[in-house]
């Protein structure tokens with residue numbers, strides 16, 4: 001993992017004074033934040049803190065009420081949709097592509113930004129065929145190539161969605177809660193695959209994650225949001241302190257060091273103890 005990032009490098013993706021309002025609600029409030037090439041950021045914060053809104057603006061699909069996003073120093077609005085799709089891919093929470101298509105067809109849709117108006121690859125078709133075969137093999141999808149999407153489990157569909165964004169060969173990957181519908185095995189498999197992809201291709205990742213332990217385990221740096229406001233950024237060790245967690249998430253966990261590499265991990269605590277429940281029962285009877 002790239003924990004010794006070069007903080008002097010120019011930002012690859014940058015949010016400048018980003019604000020979004022819906023009526024009286026500030027979904028984001030004057031956010032300044034930047035991502036450097038090769039970093040893996042976790043975007044964390046309670047429900048409604050503006051995380052998905054931020055991902056939407058970073059991907060360039062929507063424009064904020066005020067402020068701007070820069071990609072490689074240029075306004076993201078200056079890029080065509082096709083140019084953006086060659087650089088940035090987004091993996092959504094429940095990225096179920098259209099039903100009726102086969103697994104292989106959906107993965108091939110990831111190549112859209114590289115095709116001409118006839119749907120032909122601009123680059124070497126043999127290389128692309130091999131790329132798709134490799135991705136399917138790696139994600140355990142080789143046997144499922146001809147299966148229809150609606151005949152797959154949620155976890156399998158999520159792997160197809162990941163395969164599609166890998167076929168897109170982006171340099172930046174944005175993820176919005178990619179592990180929500182996955183069991184613990186597939187959560188770890190997805191995060192490990194991302195880590196491996198990043199190591200091999202040097203991609204830059206920003207992921208909205210609700211699971212703080214997963215965020216600490218995989219991300220170099222965390223951005224902390226609450227009610228649309230910036231509440232800090234830094235390494236997991238800097239961000240996941242008892243004070244920050246209690247202040248932002250309103251829980252008081254025990255924080256321990258992971259035995260493998262000392263990163264912080266949260267142990268949740270019950271707010272109501274068994275003895276409290278027993279006492280309450282006695283009072284009631």
Ligand SMILES: Nc1ncnc2c1ncn2[C@@H]1O[C@H](COP(=O)(O)OP(=O)(O)OP(=O)(O)O)[C@@H](O)[C@H]1O
Pocket residue numbers: 022025026027045046047048049050051052053054
């Ligand atoms: N289209 C919309 N119209 C009105 N309000 C919106 C809209 N989208 C988001 N909001 C509001 O903006 C705020 C931030 O929402 P956002 O979805 O970005 O939060 P989040 O941190 O991703 O939340 P969660 O963890 O629950 O997914 C919330 O108060 C939400 O209700």
